[in-house]
Amino acid sequence: MFENVSRRQFVTGSAAAIMGLGLVGCGGNGGGEGGDGASSIKVGIMGPHTGDNSSYGLACLNGAQLYFKQLNADGGVNGKQIEAVVYDTKGDATEAVNAYNRLVQEDGVTGIVGSVLTGPTIAVAQASVADNMPCVTPSATAADVVTYGSNYFRACVTDPEQGRVMAHFASEQGYKNVATLYLSGSDYSEGVNAAFCDEAESLGITITTQQSYADGDVDFKAQLTNIIATNPDAILVPNYYQDDGMIVNQARTQGYDKVFLGVDGWSGIYGGSENYADAANLHDCYYCCAFSSSNESETATKFVSDYEAEYGEAPTNFCALGYDAAMVLAAGLTAAEEAGLEAGSDEYKQAVIDGVASGTVEGVTGSISYEGTGDPVKSSLIITFAEDGAEETFQVLEA
Amino acid sequence: MEEEVMTEKRPIISTGGPQPAAGKRRSLSMPARYAINAVLVLVILILGELMIDGGAINRYQSTVLEQVGIYIILAVSLNIATGYLGQLPLGHAGFMSMGAYGCSIFIIRMSEVLGIGARDFVTGSPMTFLLVLGGLVVGGLCAAVAGIIIGIPALRLKGDYLAIITLAFAEIIRVVMLNIDSVLGFELTGGAAGLTGIPGYTSFLLVFGCVAVVCFLIHTMMKSRHGRAILAIRDNEIAAEATGVNTTYYKTLAFVASAFFAGVAGGLYAGCVGVLQPAVFGFMKSIEILVMVVLGGMGSMLGSALSATVLTILPEALRAFSEYRMIAYAVVLVLVMIFRPQGLLGSYDFSLSRIIERVMNRDFPWSRKSAAPAGADDGKEASHDA
Numbered sequence: 001m002f003e004n005v006s007r008r009q010f011v012t013g014s015a016a017a018i019m020g021l022g023l024v025g026c027g028g029n030g031g032g033e034g035g036d037g038a039s040s041i042k043v044g045i046m047g048p049h050t051g052d053n054s055s056y057g058l059a060c061l062n063g064a065q066l067y068f069k070q071l072n073a074d075g076g077v078n079g080k081q082i083e084a085v086v087y088d089t090k091g092d093a094t095e096a097v098n099a100y101n102r103l104v105q106e107d108g109v110t111g112i113v114g115s116v117l118t119g120p121t122i123a124v125a126q127a128s129v130a131d132n133m134p135c136v137t138p139s140a141t142a143a144d145v146v147t148y149g150s151n152y153f154r155a156c157v158t159d160p161e162q163g164r165v166m167a168h169f170a171s172e173q174g175y176k177n178v179a180t181l182y183l184s185g186s187d188y189s190e191g192v193n194a195a196f197c198d199e200a201e202s203l204g205i206t207i208t209t210q211q212s213y214a215d216g217d218v219d220f221k222a223q224l225t226n227i228i229a230t231n232p233d234a235i236l237v238p239n240y241y242q243d244d245g246m247i248v249n250q251a252r253t254q255g256y257d258k259v260f261l262g263v264d265g266w267s268g269i270y271g272g273s274e275n276y277a278d279a280a281n282l283h284d285c286y287y288c289c290a291f292s293s294s295n296e297s298e299t300a301t302k303f304v305s306d307y308e309a310e311y312g313e314a315p316t317n318f319c320a321l322g323y324d325a326a327m328v329l330a331a332g333l334t335a336a337e338e339a340g341l342e343a344g345s346d347e348y349k350q351a352v353i354d355g356v357a358s359g360t361v362e363g364v365t366g367s368i369s370y371e372g373t374g375d376p377v378k379s380s381l382i383i384t385f386a387e388d389g390a391e392e393t394f395q396v397l398e399a
Numbered sequence: 400m401e402e403e404v405m406t407e408k409r410p411i412i413s414t415g416g417p418q419p420a421a422g423k424r425r426s427l428s429m430p431a432r433y434a435i436n437a438v439l440v441l442v443i444l445i446l447g448e449l450m451i452d453g454g455a456i457n458r459y460q461s462t463v464l465e466q467v468g469i470y471i472i473l474a475v476s477l478n479i480a481t482g483y484l485g486q487l488p489l490g491h492a493g494f495m496s497m498g499a500y501g502c503s504i505f506i507i508r509m510s511e512v513l514g515i516g517a518r519d520f521v522t523g524s525p526m527t528f529l530l531v532l533g534g535l536v537v538g539g540l541c542a543a544v545a546g547i548i549i550g551i552p553a554l555r556l557k558g559d560y561l562a563i564i565t566l567a568f569a570e571i572i573r574v575v576m577l578n579i580d581s582v583l584g585f586e587l588t589g590g591a592a593g594l595t596g597i598p599g600y601t602s603f604l605l606v607f608g609c610v611a612v613v614c615f616l617i618h619t620m621m622k623s624r625h626g627r628a629i630l631a632i633r634d635n636e637i638a639a640e641a642t643g644v645n646t647t648y649y650k651t652l653a654f655v656a657s658a659f660f661a662g663v664a665g666g667l668y669a670g671c672v673g674v675l676q677p678a679v680f681g682f683m684k685s686i687e688i689l690v691m692v693v694l695g696g697m698g699s700m701l702g703s704a705l706s707a708t709v710l711t712i713l714p715e716a717l718r719a720f721s722e723y724r725m726i727a728y729a730v731v732l733v734l735v736m737i738f739r740p741q742g743l744l745g746s747y748d749f750s751l752s753r754i755i756e757r758v759m760n761r762d763f764p765w766s767r768k769s770a771a772p773a774g775a776d777d778g779k780e781a782s783h784d785a
Contacts, residue, residue, distance in 0.1 A: 142595075
């Protein structure tokens with residue numbers, strides 16, 4: 001069959017087909033500007049849904065969509081259904097800016113949940129200032145995100161804040177000497193480490209040593225030997241669960257049997273798809289995070305069962321943050337709708353922002369309020385592990 | 400923009416097909432050629448700016464257009480090294496990141512010194528314009544210095560060896576950007592967290608002004624004695640050296656010019672996105688640019704510009720089918736490489752003056768028996784080009 005078609009004809013034909021496809025793509029989505037105010041409210045959700053960090057993006061997406069679905073089932077906002085427009089950023093700042101501009105200019109959204117990773121979110125935050133577009137990021141922790149304008153909020157606490165929370169926890173528990181082991185070159189790990197050390201020293205805790213390792217290391221014995229030689233009461237390990245698991249196992253083998261402190265990167269160390277540390281080694285480990293399935297508060301247990309019913313798997317920290325980010329945005333939309341403003345107008349956007357800034361939301365990651373900044377004032381959970389490795393809520397630290 | 404850049408398969412001197420029988424062929428003078436092209440560029444720039452001001456192009460579309468322009472600069476600059484010099488460097492993203500960081504750090508620091516706020520760049524003033532131009536030049540120079548550092552040792556190698564060494568060098572640049580702060584002890588690049596607070600100085604006019612200038616510079620360079628030497632090296636390095644071409648010098652020159660323009664594009668990219676993270680300038684970015692050049696046709700400036708346009712717009716146009724858009728992108732590449740391995744345009748280059756001369760000489764493709772070079776819809780392509 002192909003013998004009858006010359007290359008030239010084939011190339012022309014396929015080029016025409018692709019151009020046609022592109023035009024359909026453009027045409028299908030254009031002209032949506034302003035939203036059709038009457039029956040629905042358009043919101044955007046964006047994040048890395050493909051690529052290296054898609055697990056975070058998809059978790060936030062699932063959480064946010066679950067919230068909007070429940071909200072719509074309850075009658076929506078002011079009788080209007082929420083219509084979510086979902087765009088993938090591939091974890092890239094350029095893509096994120098394009099997705100943002102498209103949401104605002106072509107789809108006419110009234111608010112955005114996103115983006116998920118820090119870099120793309122900063123790019124979006126800079127672009128969104130001119131529009132004063134209300135945005136809530138579930139998970140971008142860099143300080144810059146909320147500093148460009150008053151329109152950006154986040155549902156999570158920042159990395160330095162987590163470090164300070166753990167410093168206060170260490171002080172309350174009476175640890176006098178603390179060592180740290182962090183991943184050098186990681187924004188997250190270094191940020192937590194620096195804030196923890198500053199805060200701990202001001203609380204009278206001695207930092208015995210700060211050890212670091214490089215991305216991809218699997219053997220931490222040299223650093224651990226140095227740390228154990230300083231005889232600390234606790235070791236802060238502010239990294240992601242894969243590394244944390246190896247560090248805990250290796251330290252226990254080397255005879256260290258005291259306390260480990262961690263932050264939300266520990267979430268998933270045991271009982272998820274894989275166990276990264278032995279249950280027997282996880283005694284005296286404490287980490288702070290926003291959400292854990294072990295939390296027995298009513299909102300959290302309901303969220304866990306709803307999420308499992310919807311997606312057939314247990315929710316992670318990011319799912320809960322996505323859910324809460326959607327809830328924060330919806331609270332702002334409710335305020336604007338109740339004021340009877342026209343969707344898409346400048347007053348409407350400002351009303352959403354004011355609604356978010358002044359309201360308090362009872363989210364699944366705790367109660368969230370904003371006191372004049374885009375950073376939430378919210379409670380944290382301190383999680384520890386039972387003998388069989390199951391997570392237990394050790395303490396709820398109120399904001 | 401560009402006129403006839405020398406092409407592979409035709410003799411250097413003859414500019415058209417068979418000469419008209421009447422003897423003397425009428426032609427445009429050089430100043431007239433430049434004037435025609437300059438007017439065309441100005442018309443397109445003004446038209447584009449008016450459409451943006453009037454709201455016919457919304458901000459989403461104009462941002463995508465800016466990215467199209469940035470990728471055009473990247474593709475035509477890489478085309479110097481791949482298409483004209485005939486080497487295969489895989490480190491273009493490294494030069495782009497040098498330019499991006501160089502330009503944005505310069506602009507951030509200078510605007511602190513001069514007391515210019517981020518908003519002033521959006522409204523624009525002569526001072527900010529000069530500052531941005533200075534930044535782009537600084538970015539280009541940073542990239543050019545990197546190009547010299549890598550070019551002198553790397554260009555002793557050929558083919559896949561050169562590919563590997565440039566690939567490695569781009570990775571070195573990326574890792575340096577990631578870790579230089581802790582080495583220097585003060586904040587320069589922002590490390591993994593990224594460089595933030597870059598004012599949004601990139602605009603449609605700036606980008607396409609740069610596209611026009613870059614295309615013009617590359618075009619004139621390739622038409623000059625230096626450009627002929629570079630083409631001679633591509634066609635046969637040993638023969639070129641035997642005829643007295645200083646191959647090391649000209650290879651480095653082409654490589655550094657390629658790096659310089661990539662740096663300028665990097666500077667524009669920084670202003671367009673507003674945040675720089677070293678991870679963006681990884682291996683895949685280099686490949687993305689190389690794909691544009693290969694797809695458009697190595698050695699064709701119009702081809703590079705055209706494929707940069709298509710490959711930037713295509714993923715955006717297909718955003719509604721987000722799951723399938725990367726497949727569509729890949730299918731385009733596979734089809735082109737199977738059915739047109741020399742790239743969409745091969746080594747053909749568009750020349751407005753050539754067309755005008757043909758019209759002046761009543762020398763139309765359909766009035767000749769021998770086939771005219773490919774490029775039936777020249778008029779349409781002209782709009783892509785400025």
